Amino acid sequence: MSRFINHNNAIPKYFQLASILKSQIDEGEWKPRQSIPSERQLELQYKVSRPTVRQAIEYLEKLGYIYREHGRGTFVSPQKLQKKMLELTSFSEDLLRKGIQPSQIICSINHVVPSEKILSRLELPLESSVLRIERIRLGDEIPIGLQISYVVLGDDQQIDEDDLQQYGSLYRVMEEKLNIIPTEADETLEVTLATPEEATLLQVKAGAPLLLNERLTYDQNRKPVEFVKILYRGDRYQYIIRLTR
Amino acid sequence: MSRFINHNNAIPKYFQLASILKSQIDEGEWKPRQSIPSERQLELQYKVSRPTVRQAIEYLEKLGYIYREHGRGTFVSPQKLQKKMLELTSFSEDLLRKGIQPSQIICSINHVVPSEKILSRLELPLESSVLRIERIRLGDEIPIGLQISYVVLGDDQQIDEDDLQQYGSLYRVMEEKLNIIPTEADETLEVTLATPEEATLLQVKAGAPLLLNERLTYDQNRKPVEFVKILYRGDRYQYIIRLTR
DNA sequence: AATAATAACTGGTAATGACCACATAACAAC
DNA sequence: GTTGTTATGTGGTCATTACCAGTTATTATT
Numbered sequence: 001m002s003r004f005i006n007h008n009n010a011i012p013k014y015f016q017l018a019s020i021l022k023s024q025i026d027e028g029e030w031k032p033r034q035s036i037p038s039e040r041q042l043e044l045q046y047k048v049s050r051p052t053v054r055q056a057i058e059y060l061e062k063l064g065y066i067y068r069e070h071g072r073g074t075f076v077s078p079q080k081l082q083k084k085m086l087e088l089t090s091f092s093e094d095l096l097r098k099g100i101q102p103s104q105i106i107c108s109i110n111h112v113v114p115s116e117k118i119l120s121r122l123e124l125p126l127e128s129s130v131l132r133i134e135r136i137r138l139g140d141e142i143p144i145g146l147q148i149s150y151v152v153l154g155d156d157q158q159i160d161e162d163d164l165q166q167y168g169s170l171y172r173v174m175e176e177k178l179n180i181i182p183t184e185a186d187e188t189l190e191v192t193l194a195t196p197e198e199a200t201l202l203q204v205k206a207g208a209p210l211l212l213n214e215r216l217t218y219d220q221n222r223k224p225v226e227f228v229k230i231l232y233r234g235d236r237y238q239y240i241i242r243l244t245r
Numbered sequence: 246m247s248r249f250i251n252h253n254n255a256i257p258k259y260f261q262l263a264s265i266l267k268s269q270i271d272e273g274e275w276k277p278r279q280s281i282p283s284e285r286q287l288e289l290q291y292k293v294s295r296p297t298v299r300q301a302i303e304y305l306e307k308l309g310y311i312y313r314e315h316g317r318g319t320f321v322s323p324q325k326l327q328k329k330m331l332e333l334t335s336f337s338e339d340l341l342r343k344g345i346q347p348s349q350i351i352c353s354i355n356h357v358v359p360s361e362k363i364l365s366r367l368e369l370p371l372e373s374s375v376l377r378i379e380r381i382r383l384g385d386e387i388p389i390g391l392q393i394s395y396v397v398l399g400d401d402q403q404i405d406e407d408d409l410q411q412y413g414s415l416y417r418v419m420e421e422k423l424n425i426i427p428t429e430a431d432e433t434l435e436v437t438l439a440t441p442e443e444a445t446l447l448q449v450k451a452g453a454p455l456l457l458n459e460r461l462t463y464d465q466n467r468k469p470v471e472f473v474k475i476l477y478r479g480d481r482y483q484y485i486i487r488l489t490r
Numbered sequence: 491a492a493t494a495a496t497a498a499c500t501g502g503t504a505a506t507g508a509c510c511a512c513a514t515a516a517c518a519a520c
Numbered sequence: 521g522t523t524g525t526t527a528t529g530t531g532g533t534c535a536t537t538a539c540c541a542g543t544t545a546t547t548a549t550t
Contacts, residue, residue, distance in 0.1 A: 012503060038530060049505045051296075054531085070531050071512030191436055191454045191479025209436040209454030209479065222278075222312060222323050234436025234454065257533060283500060294535045299501085315501050316542030 005046050013048050017056035020046075025065055025076055035073040036066065100139035106161050107134040107201075114150050114227075121216050122152055122224045131159055133170070136201055137230075143202050149228040153178070170226075180225050185217040192231070202233050209234040250291050258293050262301035265291075270310055270321055280318040281311065345384035351406050352379040352446075359395050359472075366461050367397055367469045376404055378415070381446055382475075388447050394473040398423070415471075425470050430462040437476070447478050454479040 005016045021036065030036050037045065042053045057074060060066045068074045112132040113119075119128055130150045137145040149170060151159065157178050159170075167173045174180040192212045199206040210231045217226040250261045266281065275281055282290065287298045302319060305311045313319045357377040358364075364373055375395045382390040394415060396404065402423050404415075412418040419425040437457045444451040455476045462471040 014503075035530095040530085051506090052504060055503085057531095068531065069513090071514080071529085073513095073530060189434055189456070191456050191477075193454060209438060211434070211436050211456075232436075259533075280500095285500085296536090297534060300533085302501095313501065314543090316499085316544080318500060318543095 005048060007047075014052050014055035014059065017042070017046055017048060017053065018059045021056065021060060022063075022065060025060075030076045032076050032078040035075050038073060101141075103138045103141065104164070105136040105138070106164060107136060109133045109159070109161055109164070112150075118150055118227050121227045122150065124152065133159075133164070135164075143233065145230050145232040146198060146201050147228060147230045149226055151226050152224065174225070180219050182217045182225065183219055184222070185215050187213060187215045189213050191234075194231075198231055202231065204233055204235075250293060252292075259297050259300035259304065262287070262291055262293060262298065263304045266301065266305060267308075267310055270305075275321045277321050277323040280320050283318065346386075348383045348386070349409070350381040350383065351409060352381060354378045354404075354406055354409070357395075363395055363472050366472050367395065369397065378404075378409070388478065390475050390477040391443060391446050392473060392475045394471055396471050397469065419470070425464050427462050427470065428464055430460050432458060432460045434458050436479075439476075443476055447476065449478055449480075 003020060005013050005020070007013070009016065021042075024030065025036075036042075039050055039053045039057065042048075042056075043050045046053070057066065057068070061068060065077055066074055067077055110132055111129045113127055113129055114122075114132065116126065118130075119126060122128075122130065124130070131153050133147075133149045133151065135147045135149075136143055137147050151170070151174075153159070159173055159177070163173045163177060164170060167176065171182050174182060190212050192210050194202065194204055194206055194208045194210050196206045198210065199208060202210070204210075211234055213230040213232065215226075215228045215230070216224055217228070219225045248265060250258050250265070252258065254261065269275065270281075284295055284298045284302065287293075287301075288295045291298070302311065302313070306313060310322055311319055312322055355377055356374045358372055358374055359367075359377065361371065363375075364371060367373075367375065369375070376398055378392075378394045378396065380392045380394075381388055382392050396415070396419075398404065404418055404422070408418045408422060409415060412421065416427050419427060435457050437455050439447065439449055439451055439453045439455050441451045443455065444453060447455070449455075456479055458473075458475040458477065460471075460473045460475070461469055462473070464470045
């Protein structure tokens with residue numbers, strides 16, 4: 001990709017500069033813990049103002065690629081810290097990132113009136129209908145998790161089985177077909193034991209330990225749009241988290 | 246607290262303004278989803294420049310208190326979204342937040358040469374010695390977790406049992422006594438089954454499901470300073486996470 | 491009353507300029 | 521060779537100014 005900022009491009013200059021620096025980091029231009037050019041050097045080199053440079057650098061810092069030290073410089077984060085902050089991803093995205101081929105078996109997809117607990121989580125009045133999608137998630141053809149999503153749809157919105165197969169990910173369907181952009185989520189993780197039904201679906205013994213993940217997802221306007229329960233086979237799933245202080 | 250920016254204060258103006266706005270939000274000056282004064286209004290009201298206002302607002306947005314919509318305004322986030330991004334906290338802090346009184350039984354605290362795996366995680370050469378602290382963590386007097394920490398200390402640094410009791414938290418000891426500031430961490434969560442020894446310590450049956458949390462903590466200079474394994478009783482611990490996109 | 495055009499208000503991007511605070515390098519004095 | 525001072529380079533804070541892009545309110549036209 002280009003090493004230069006296109007001053008006539010609609011893409012903001014700070015973003016272009018951030019992308020350039022990110023590429024250079026990815027390509028090993030600077031080793032971890034090595035300093036990158038100073039703000040004033042970048043200002044001269046790319047012919048942008050120092051606030052614009054600082055905005056690009058702050059953006060990369062936010063993503064974890066670099067860190068800054070007052071009076072000393074700006075440094076490349078050690079490789080393992082060069083990861084995005086904990087981000088909201090779909091199950092499919094999670095597995096792809098781990099190098100596992102995700103696939104799914106759609107057990108059912110229909111409109112239901114869920115429990116009061118779920119309606120409460122979704123901030124919906126009683127007797128509201130939502131789309132319930134039950135799926136077995138597989139990684140490299142092996143069952144990994146059992147997932148039940150409750151999606152809040154508008155009156156003129158619908159998701160069907162073809163959508164899920166075609167787009168590959170529920171979040172992608174929401175974004176591209178419905179203009180619902182999953183933005184934030186709250187999750188809980190806890191241990192549970194497989195019921196006979198769950199055991200059958202996940203190909204484990206009844207009573208086997210499972211990891212229960214419940215997630216409430218909000219859209220770009222902070223409105224709850226999905227409540228999902230995922231039961232992971234305890235032996236096949238490791239949840240990875242990145243924390244900051 | 247003051248409603249005004251002290252222009253002679255050493256505390257940055259953007260930070261003072263952010264604190265003022267945060268207090269007003271906390272005190273219900275604006276309801277969730279209600280707009281706060283525009284950037285230009287705040288500029289006039291507090292006699293600071295618009296870039297300074299924007300920096301304060303960006304800070305609050307980062308913390309989750311507000312969200313912005315291009316061309317529309319700046320709004321207070323719904324209450325439940327007004328939470329700090331997922332942050333690195335100690336076990337004690339976690340429980341206090343949940344309204345549970347944390348306490349601990351220190352099983353052992355001594356210098357050891359840990360396994361190669363742990364040395365690798367801590368980026369230490371072979372045969373390095375670290376401080377190993379084994380504790381049973383209790384919430385409201387009930388065993389919740391078994392925690393084994395491997396802490397990297399400098400040659401002139403030491404932590405003993407009195408330190409842990411006196412400061413109440415390992416992170417507090419590190420910060421206040423050793424000037425080691427835990428800043429970032431990577432965690433994994435997975436399900437495991439209690440060995441007979443673990444079962445005894447946690448007062449569960451052997452083979453009971455446990456939640457295994459492994460965390461590698463970095464200090465302010467991104468150096469690994471602690472590797473910790475925590476086994477939680479599956480029936481008494483729920484892990485809560487906040488995600489963004 | 492409905493519709494289109496315009497104005498006003500909102501957040502977003504960018505430059506110029508100045509100064510503060512921290513860290514390090516260079517230099518002078520002993 | 522050591523120590524203290526000064527200079528330089530670094531990131532951090534702040535103000536002023538201008539313009540862009542999105543949204544909403546107001547006004548004009550039909």
